[in-house]
Amino acid sequence: MALDKILKLYKEKIEFRLKTFLDEKISEAEKISDSSREIMQYIKEFNLRGGKRIRSVLIIMAYKSLGGKNENAIIDIAVSAELMQSFFLIHDDIIDDDDLRRGGPTMHRIYAEKYNSYDKPKKFGESMAIIAGDLLAALGNEIISKSDFDEEKKLKLLQKFNKVVKLTGYGEIIDILSGLKTNVTEQDISKMHKLKTAIYTIEGPLHMGAIAAGASDEQLKILSEYAIPLGMAFQLKDDILGLFGSEEKLGKPADSDIKEGKKTILILKAIENADKEQKEFIVSALGNKNITEKELIKLRQIIKETGSLPYSENLAEKLVKKAKDAIKNSDFEKHGKDFFLEIADYVIKRDY
């Protein structure tokens, strides 16, 4: 599949630039103090641990699809999205009290482990991770402001970057609150998915690439009409895979979403349609860290029986169709159209 090749090619280019940029920042920081050098080194290591770089690739492909030619410059914009992603992950990991990320310790754990002889190493690690996230947000702004685009475009890109930070922050707040509230509605979840997935992962990157290519407001509007439903479908598919997908292909346990107590449309719809006994079973399974394989099979059964699985599947397909229609009716050139349509199909068909 061509898309896989594109992903791999750009992943390498993005990671190379991420590395050279962060090496420059380490050189800068070591002139200031050992502790500045140290945090920049951890930031570099965290950024280079991997990830699919999907946001970056969307930025580059949107740029190229709309006629952009300056590959080095757009890679800097892609790197800003990776820095933003690490910034959010580091802060989210403090919030969620997570220990592992991208196959290594989270930023607050790195510091807590390194300085475990200090008084209150956990608190110390969290403090350093708050600052690490703040530094990454500043670095994201920095690389855009110094990229090889004209001043007008750079300002628009910076406005977009900070708007996405703001909206993703709002999404994170809804996420935190919905983890605490018992009466979460489908509307709450949809809003969160719109902010945290559709805007952050799909629309934001496509707009960044498009702005850099000099897209018109009309073209940005078409990309929104494509990106928002596609992002919502992406999330629905993610939730389905999280419960029905292959552990091996996903690279994470098939029960991790359930153990985390993730409130998804899939779960919410099942509760809505369930009888009393089924409902009680779902509620007790959600967030149960000791759920058995047998209970998981029963949960999947209920989600099918209540019509919740087909509901999410149909909704995702409808949304992808809506996304594709927006592109088909656009005046984008054929090369660009093909790419966006392929991405849309990938969202539905992927099994990882």
Place this chain on the structure above:
Amino acid sequence: MALDKILKLYKEKIEFRLKTFLDEKISEAEKISDSSREIMQYIKEFNLRGGKRIRSVLIIMAYKSLGGKNENAIIDIAVSAELMQSFFLIHDDIIDDDDLRRGGPTMHRIYAEKYNSYDKPKKFGESMAIIAGDLLAALGNEIISKSDFDEEKKLKLLQKFNKVVKLTGYGEIIDILSGLKTNVTEQDISKMHKLKTAIYTIEGPLHMGAIAAGASDEQLKILSEYAIPLGMAFQLKDDILGLFGSEEKLGKPADSDIKEGKKTILILKAIENADKEQKEFIVSALGNKNITEKELIKLRQIIKETGSLPYSENLAEKLVKKAKDAIKNSDFEKHGKDFFLEIADYVIKRDY
């Protein structure tokens, strides 16, 4: 004193703009969700609680001193510095686990108190405060990017803004580490004061104003030669007032620095010159939350006897002289020179 009038005049203008800007952000946020509106309202309340607005005034005065005429535009840049200040305070308050700020609860306490029926309200409050700080950093970038300056200036201002965020972050790291280490050197403390006070409070704002006025690199260099020693002197004076100043005029208890265990040049120099008994006394007093009035008097006596008080006083005076010389030898116009010289005298003479 003219400076007091200037401070008061601009404080009102800055706060007015801060209010209108954050009201716009509340309107934007309420279209997204109740929780977004809520956090923006808390952010507004926190920003309008007060503060001396010293960074803002330095921005505006540097701009005017260098011939800037667009008052509305420069006020937007001043507001960005206030947003940055709130961003740092909110994150620092989590790090220091402080309850009070600007006469009200810290951001994490606001949320912890409002949602005290939730599981783990302290953790919840800290999570929301991390996001509130992140939002404020994005808002600071936003208001600069939309201000009424030309694109080249706005980009330079954004680069400066994010550079200051980065350097202040490095200063904060040294601050955290020096609170944990026992072997803190005068060099560590000086480095921290350079980053957290001289650059953040003095040089950064002066450069922002100067960049907006179209200052040359040579002029920025002169401002650095003025700002860095002045900022160091400002900090030394702060530390002296923190131990020898009037409780009433400072608006904070005269023992608060000692109770906090703040490591200052004043304390370090006294330890360096103290005999064994004096040294033990200083070390035991530092961070002692139950220090008595009598012990405080003895501590002050030791700081005088060891020559540490005159050391800091002389150093501050030398630094202020150095700052003033940089301005005197500059080609700034008389109006500007007078302002910078007056500010420098104020730093030494102030008793609050």
